[in-house]
Amino acid sequence: MNQKFAGHTLLDSVPFGNDVLKSRLVMAPMTRNFSPDGVPGEDVSQYYRKRAENGIGLIITEGTAINHPAAVASNNIPRFYGEDALKGWSNVVSQVHEAGGKIIPQLWHVGAARKAGSPPNIDSPPVSPSGFTLKGKENEKIKALTNQEVKEMIAAYAEAASNAKLVGFDGIELHGAHGYLIDQFFWDVTNKRNDEYGGDISERSKFAADIVRACRKEVGPDFPIVFRFSQWKGVDYGAKLAKNSIELEQLLAPLVDAGVDIFHCSTRRVWEPEFMEEDPSLNLAGWTKRITKKPTIAVGSVGINRAYLSNKDNNDLSIEENLKIIDEKIKGGEYDYVAVGRAVLADSEWPLKLKNGQLNQVHHYTKESEKYLQ
Numbered sequence: 001m002n003q004k005f006a007g008h009t010l011l012d013s014v015p016f017g018n019d020v021l022k023s024r025l026v027m028a029p030m031t032r033n034f035s036p037d038g039v040p041g042e043d044v045s046q047y048y049r050k051r052a053e054n055g056i057g058l059i060i061t062e063g064t065a066i067n068h069p070a071a072v073a074s075n076n077i078p079r080f081y082g083e084d085a086l087k088g089w090s091n092v093v094s095q096v097h098e099a100g101g102k103i104i105p106q107l108w109h110v111g112a113a114r115k116a117g118s119p120p121n122i123d124s125p126p127v128s129p130s131g132f133t134l135k136g137k138e139n140e141k142i143k144a145l146t147n148q149e150v151k152e153m154i155a156a157y158a159e160a161a162s163n164a165k166l167v168g169f170d171g172i173e174l175h176g177a178h179g180y181l182i183d184q185f186f187w188d189v190t191n192k193r194n195d196e197y198g199g200d201i202s203e204r205s206k207f208a209a210d211i212v213r214a215c216r217k218e219v220g221p222d223f224p225i226v227f228r229f230s231q232w233k234g235v236d237y238g239a240k241l242a243k244n245s246i247e248l249e250q251l252l253a254p255l256v257d258a259g260v261d262i263f264h265c266s267t268r269r270v271w272e273p274e275f276m277e278e279d280p281s282l283n284l285a286g287w288t289k290r291i292t293k294k295p296t297i298a299v300g301s302v303g304i305n306r307a308y309l310s311n312k313d314n315n316d317l318s319i320e321e322n323l324k325i326i327d328e329k330i331k332g333g334e335y336d337y338v339a340v341g342r343a344v345l346a347d348s349e350w351p352l353k354l355k356n357g358q359l360n361q362v363h364h365y366t367k368e369s370e371k372y373l374q
Contacts, residue, residue: 008323009330010338011355014057017171017224017261021057021102021337024330025351026264026297028341029060029106029173029228031077038065038079038120040088045095051344052101055351058337059101060173060226060264061092063108066156070127071109073118080105080160086167093168104171104226107160109153111181112190113234116141129185129207130192134235147195150207153181154214161215161225171224174211177266179233182208186241186251187233201242202250212258226297227255230266231284237268244275249291262295263288264339268307270300271317271325286334295336302326303343303350304364319359 014024027048035044048059064080065071079085089105096103112128131144145153157174164172176182184190185207191198197207208227215225229251233239242248252263265285267274274284282290285298301307305318317325326338343350347363 008354009327010323011055011351012330014336016058016102018222019102019170022100023055023057023351024337025056025058026299026337026339027051027056027059027344028299028339029062029175030341030345031062033074033076035076035078035085035088037075037084038077038082039084040078040092042091044078044088045092047348048092048101048103049095049099050348051351052096052099052103054349055355056101056340056344058170059096059103060339061103061105063106063175064089064160066107066109066160068109068127068153068156069121069124070114072120073110073114075119080107080163086163089169090167097168102170104169104173104224105160105164106173106175106228107157107164108175109156109181111184112139112142113180128181129190129197132190132192134179134184134190134233136189147197150197154207154210157211158214158218161223162218165219165223171226171261172215172219173226173228173264174208174215175228176208177228177230177264179235182211183229183233186229187239189239200250201247202254205251205254209254209258212255212260216259224261225259226262226264227260228264228266231274232266232268245278245287245291248287252288252292256292256294260292260294262297262337263292264297264299265335267298267300269316270298270302270338271322272300282334283329286329289333289335297337297339298326298329298335299339299341302338302340303359303362323354 010024012024014021064078067081112126112134114126125143127143127145131142133139161172186204191204231240242251265288267284273280274287285296289296350362353359353362
């Protein structure tokens, strides 16, 4: 790759909470299933340390299970509760900090995306806002959360936030994207509730806002809370929570009021506009920053030339074209950080090779590594 990318704005230092990241590069959360019995080992510590050593400013861990029996669907997804798991995470944090990086855990509950009978707790049914599948069908194997159980779920997220601060993380990310539990409350396809956690788009945001508020109470005012959300779902790439900027503001305003510091705006292609008819230049991160006035993380096929689970088509750009657009958008103030997933998963030296103008030498993402993606 041409040397002109060696001075890319992605390599600039940037504020994060009351601290500073060494670059705008964020490692996107990617599930790997490499933590037996939910406990991250030394291999996990070294995996993250390598990325910090090579220039990632902020690492967002793979999704970690909050303290609920149906939170995830594998024995090898890391937990974020229990003495052994938290001890493992403490070592991860130490290794990343020694390498000069910052790290936050992604707190996760998959909701109805979990199949009945899945480990680690095979007798615990999947849960969701209304007992619906991700395609909007009622399913007796999925338990609709009662109002009391919703409150308990909020408390479980708050417990995880408290653990994150105790262990020494630099903040938290709440996973509210891709059709998982928090997103199931956002989406009218899966949320048919008639209590205070259902209703119009603003009312469906209450569950997420209450989680943010409970987490903020546990961690205090200066501990960054990042919130990841998306329009698209794992079962529907064309899904839209908000059909226009007015609806997007209705969705996000309760989260801002509750205490979100940074929005992580998940898109499949970072260069695509979100509301073409309103502004053909702004992607989801750009709109979110305009509406909320909060810093945003943009993400979507950065460092690769093919969007997640797509074939090469006219909507995909080359790596060079992608990086040029990102540089322009950052300089224009449309977003503040950029998350890189598959490129960094495939090559821990990707940030260093960007810095040295050597992206023609990267180890590329392959089809086989898709099993590690979240």
